[in-house]
Amino acid sequence: MGQKNKPPTIGSRNRNRGKRQQRYTAKRLGGKNVGSLGGEDVESENFSIECKSRVKSVAHAFMEQAVRNCPKGKMPLVIIHKHNVSHNDDLVCMRLIDWEQWNGPFGKRKKEETDE
Numbered sequence: 001m002g003q004k005n006k007p008p009t010i011g012s013r014n015r016n017r018g019k020r021q022q023r024y025t026a027k028r029l030g031g032k033n034v035g036s037l038g039g040e041d042v043e044s045e046n047f048s049i050e051c052k053s054r055v056k057s058v059a060h061a062f063m064e065q066a067v068r069n070c071p072k073g074k075m076p077l078v079i080i081h082k083h084n085v086s087h088n089d090d091l092v093c094m095r096l097i098d099w100e101q102w103n104g105p106f107g108k109r110k111k112e113e114t115d116e
Contacts, residue, residue, distance in 0.1 A: 021053035028096075029106035044106055059093055075102060 008016075022041045026033035031044035035051065042049035059078065066076035078093040100106075 017053045018051065022051045025049060025051050031106065047106070063093060063095065 019035070022033050022035045025031070026042045029042065029044055029047075029049070031042040031047075031049060033041070034043050035041035040048040041051040059080070062078045062080065063076060066078050070076040075094070075098045080091040080093060081087060082089070094102075
C-alpha cells in the first residue's frame with residue numbers, strides 16, 4: 001500500500017511560514033536570503049536581519065497604540081525596555097512602510113538633495 005499523505009505538523013507549518021517571511025523580506029529589502037545556512041536570516045549591505053513571523057505579537061499591540069496616539073505629520077515609534085537591562089539595549093520598533101518613507105528603501109539610500 002502507498003504512503004498516506006499526512007497533514008503538516010504545527011512545527012512544519014511554522015517553519016514554512018518562517019521561510020516564506022525570509023524570502024519576502026529578502027526580496028523587499030534587496031537582501032539575500034541565507035537563513036537556511038544558520039546565522040542571520042537575511043543579509044543586506046548594512047544590516048544583519050533576523051526574520052520572525054508570529055500569529056500573535058505584543059509588539060504589534062504596542063505599535064497600534066503608538067499609531068493611535070501619533071499626531072499627524074509624525075511617525076510612530078516604539079521603544080521597548082526590559083527591566084534591569086541597560087537602556088543601550090532597548091529595542092526600537094518602526095513599521096517597515098514608515099522606515100521606507102523616512103529612509104528610503106533598503107539598499108537604495110536616498111540621495112541628499114544639493115543646491116546647484
